Amino acid sequence: MNFLKSALVIGGVGLLGATGVIYFGVVHPGADEPHSAAVYRLIETARERAIAVRADDVVVPALGDAEQIRRGAGNYASMCVACHLAPGAAGTELSQGLYPAPPNLSTQAIRSPEHAFWVIKHGIKASGMPAWGKSMDDPYIWDMVAFLQAMPTMDAASYRELVASSDGHSHGGGESMPHPNGSAGGGDHHGAVAEGSSAAAHDHGSHDHGAHDHGDAAAATEAAPADHHDDPNAPPHAH
Ligand code: HEC
Numbered sequence: 001m002n003f004l005k006s007a008l009v010i011g012g013v014g015l016l017g018a019t020g021v022i023y024f025g026v027v028h029p030g031a032d033e034p035h036s037a038a039v040y041r042l043i044e045t046a047r048e049r050a051i052a053v054r055a056d057d058v059v060v061p062a063l064g065d066a067e068q069i070r071r072g073a074g075n076y077a078s079m080c081v082a083c084h085l086a087p088g089a090a091g092t093e094l095s096q097g098l099y100p101a102p103p104n105l106s107t108q109a110i111r112s113p114e115h116a117f118w119v120i121k122h123g124i125k126a127s128g129m130p131a132w133g134k135s136m137d138d139p140y141i142w143d144m145v146a147f148l149q150a151m152p153t154m155d156a157a158s159y160r161e162l163v164a165s166s167d168g169h170s171h172g173g174g175e176s177m178p179h180p181n182g183s184a185g186g187g188d189h190h191g192a193v194a195e196g197s198s199a200a201a202h203d204h205g206s207h208d209h210g211a212h213d214h215g216d217a218a219a220a221t222e223a224a225p226a227d228h229h230d231d232p233n234a235p236p237h238a239h
Contacts, residue, residue, distance in 0.1 A: 031099040040100075051118055058114040063146040072147025073159070074166030075140065078175075080105070083128060088156030098128040106151050106159075116145045135174030 021027065035043065077086070082094045083102040095102055110116040120141050123131030132141065151159070169175050 031097065034099065047124065051115060051124075054122075055112070055114040055118040058117055060113045060117070061142055063113060063142065063149060065146065068143045068146040069150050070162060070166050071140070071170075072143035072145070072166075073162040074168045075136075075144055075171055076147055076151075077163040077166070078169035079132070080144075086156070087151065087154050087159045094128070100127050102128060105148055106154075109152055110145070110148050113145050113149070116148055117141055120144055135176070136171045140171035 034040065076084075081089070082092050083098065084105040085091065085095055087106045089106070095104070117138075119129065121131065121133035121136075121138070123129045123133075132144075136144075154162070
């Protein structure tokens with residue numbers, strides 16, 4: 001009986017504490033305010049354990065075929081590079097602004113093929129990592145995993161070559177911005193903006209970013225869209 005009473009009291013106090021934490025807004029929601037090291041560790045451990053439990057059932061096919069890697073490269077350059085970067089590429093607005101930060105997969109090896117497959121397919125809640133399985137079937141995801149295994153051994157030039165030789169953004173349907181020829185930096189839509197336009201038509205042109213180098217939207221009407229649009233290794237815009 002005494003035990004039951006103490007359990008109830010402890011439970012009640014815990015509930016009150018949790019309500020207080022929420023009511024007083026104790027947990028900072030901003031992505032520019034890191035968790036304490038201990039809280040981060042706790043969340044990371046819980047996340048990794050939850051992924052490991054589920055990735056355990058994933059059956060890994062043969063990986064490492066050159067064709068797989070080539071196909072994976074085009075999709076990576078279209079869908080992932082802004083967050084996870086590429087050999088020789090500097091950080092982007094997304095990679096630097098997200099919290100938790102996306103790992104730089106051009107230098108950091110994936111934990112395991114099954115872990116990477118699970119994360120790419122299902123995404124990670126409350127982080128920037130989307131669930132790509134909603135638009136990509138499993139074989140395309142495995143191409144991506146094969147590519148991720150190979151990328152840390154590539155330099156900027158071999159990465160660029162591989163992306164150029166790939167089929168671009170192509171995974172059999174569901175692509176939101178098809179780039180059939182591998183112009184993965186997003187040349188198409190930038191070109192469309194430049195075509196009939198003054199800088200004001202460009203989102204970034206309508207407000208002042210100081211040192212922000214979006215002048216090319218205005219300049220691009222005469223010259224071909226700036227070089228970096230043709231460079232699959234470059235972030236979509238440079239500043
Ligand atoms: C909008 C940003 C964003 C995009 C786009 C994105 N990711 Fe992620 N990704 C993240 C973030 C953030 C994490 C880390 C989440 C965390 O730490 O909880 C992550 C984690 C991962 C991981 C796990 C890494 C590890 O070792 O724990 C893999 C693998 C991965 N992403 C692959 C991809 C692939 C492949 C694509 C493209 C199909 C992609 N991501 C697109 C943001 C992104």
